[in-house]
Amino acid sequence: MSSDAHTANETNIAGEGERPDDERSQHRLLHRIILGIAFSSLIGLVIENTFTQPFILVYYGFPKRSILEVCDYLYQISYNDPRVKCTFPYPLFGPPEPSTFPASDQNFGPVTPPVPPYQVPGFREDIVLPQTVNPAPPSTSGPAALPSLVP
Amino acid sequence: MTRSTTERRKSDSEAVPAPVHEVAEARRIERRADILIFCGLAALGMGFLMPLGCGLFLTGLIMTHRARKRQLPMRPFIVTIIAAVMLADSFGNYLGWGLDMFASNSVLSRIAMMGWGSLVDGGYFWQYNNIGIGGAAFHGEKSFEYACLFVLYPLRVAAAIALFQMKRWALQWSIVSCWMTIFWLVPYMLNFTIYYERLEHIAFPVTGIWLFGWVYFYPIYVLPWFYTVKKSWFTD
Numbered sequence: 001m002s003s004d005a006h007t008a009n010e011t012n013i014a015g016e017g018e019r020p021d022d023e024r025s026q027h028r029l030l031h032r033i034i035l036g037i038a039f040s041s042l043i044g045l046v047i048e049n050t051f052t053q054p055f056i057l058v059y060y061g062f063p064k065r066s067i068l069e070v071c072d073y074l075y076q077i078s079y080n081d082p083r084v085k086c087t088f089p090y091p092l093f094g095p096p097e098p099s100t101f102p103a104s105d106q107n108f109g110p111v112t113p114p115v116p117p118y119q120v121p122g123f124r125e126d127i128v129l130p131q132t133v134n135p136a137p138p139s140t141s142g143p144a145a146l147p148s149l150v151p
Numbered sequence: 152m153t154r155s156t157t158e159r160r161k162s163d164s165e166a167v168p169a170p171v172h173e174v175a176e177a178r179r180i181e182r183r184a185d186i187l188i189f190c191g192l193a194a195l196g197m198g199f200l201m202p203l204g205c206g207l208f209l210t211g212l213i214m215t216h217r218a219r220k221r222q223l224p225m226r227p228f229i230v231t232i233i234a235a236v237m238l239a240d241s242f243g244n245y246l247g248w249g250l251d252m253f254a255s256n257s258v259l260s261r262i263a264m265m266g267w268g269s270l271v272d273g274g275y276f277w278q279y280n281n282i283g284i285g286g287a288a289f290h291g292e293k294s295f296e297y298a299c300l301f302v303l304y305p306l307r308v309a310a311a312i313a314l315f316q317m318k319r320w321a322l323q324w325s326i327v328s329c330w331m332t333i334f335w336l337v338p339y340m341l342n343f344t345i346y347y348e349r350l351e352h353i354a355f356p357v358t359g360i361w362l363f364g365w366v367y368f369y370p371i372y373v374l375p376w377f378y379t380v381k382k383s384w385f386t387d
Contacts, residue, residue, distance in 0.1 A: 041366045045243060049195040050202065061263075064223060074266060
């Protein structure tokens with residue numbers, strides 16, 4: 001009896017146990033695989049959501065550094081400037097935070113998409129190249145001519 | 152709901168109606184477990200509330216498991232799991248990205264986002280908080296955040312709640328949300344490919360994002376289940 005109940009339990013774990021026998025096995029393997037994938041994804045999501053933030057705090061030395069020091073440290077790496085501080089509390093609806101930082105011209109980090117190393121006129125040169133090939137004629141009289149963006 | 156619930160008796164191949172008191176008790180247990188699972192997964196997405204959320208979620212899951220062991224006419228296990236994974240995905244991104252967009256000046260949000268970015272995804276690290284909206288300053292990331300926060304994840308949370316209640320429209324909305332996920336994942340991966348600087352100069356450059364990101368591909372695999380599931384389960 002127990003083995004029968006166990007078998008029924010096994011077949012029902014993917015919701016298949018209550019089907020009539022003729023259509024029971026049609027999608028049974030597919031549904032078991034999907035259940036396995038969904039369950040492992042669920043476990044992965046729960047583990048990620050649970051342990052990511054403590055791992056980050058410990059990785060940046062939380063028990064030794066305070067939370068504000070960790071925040072300062074991250075900002076100093078991100079903006080490559082040891083003078084930067086993590087402002088807290090920040091005023092509500094304030095400007096973007098880097099506008100309050102001390103002026104620096106060596107912000108590190110990607111700003112524009114990379115330029116290929118070979119010389120090919122791309123979209124970046126669409127404006128510059130025609131201007132160098134066909135420079136706008138100097139204006140002789142009247143109001144100053146607008147710079148010609150389109151050749 | 153009552154008819155489909157009584158048909159959902161375990162190990163009955165001919166759908167014998169369950170006794171009324173068992174149905175009532177199963178629905179009561181399901182309701183309590185669903186609330187626990189929902190609140191637990193919501194807390195799991197809220198940054199530093201996650202130990203509480205993990206406990207609530209596991210409590211709800213164990214409640215449903217024990218009720219199934221008692222042969223109560225519970226809803227199928229795979230429905231609970233798929234709805235839970237949809238909720239976990241939605242809340243994890245919904246509240247995280249909401250913090251990134253609207254609360255990007257709080258200390259915990261900055262540490263969570265920039266720490267995660269410095270380990271896995273440089274788009275959340277370099278020049279964080281640099282633009283007027285706040286949060287990640289990377290090209291393309293904000294547009295995905297807006298699209299997912301205001302379209303995809305509300306739809307998916309609603310679909311998951313209705314999946315808990317075995318509604319028919321939950322099936323249809325889940326299919327819609329799965330296809331929307333595929334439509335979102337393709338340009339997102341292209342974003343990672345073209346703007347590959349976001350994977351440079353960080354702790355775990357490419358392996359990290361795959362280690363974190365493989366769980367978000369589940370809608371592609373779950374989609375066949377929605378098409379082949381027995382439609383008479385979803386009768387409401």
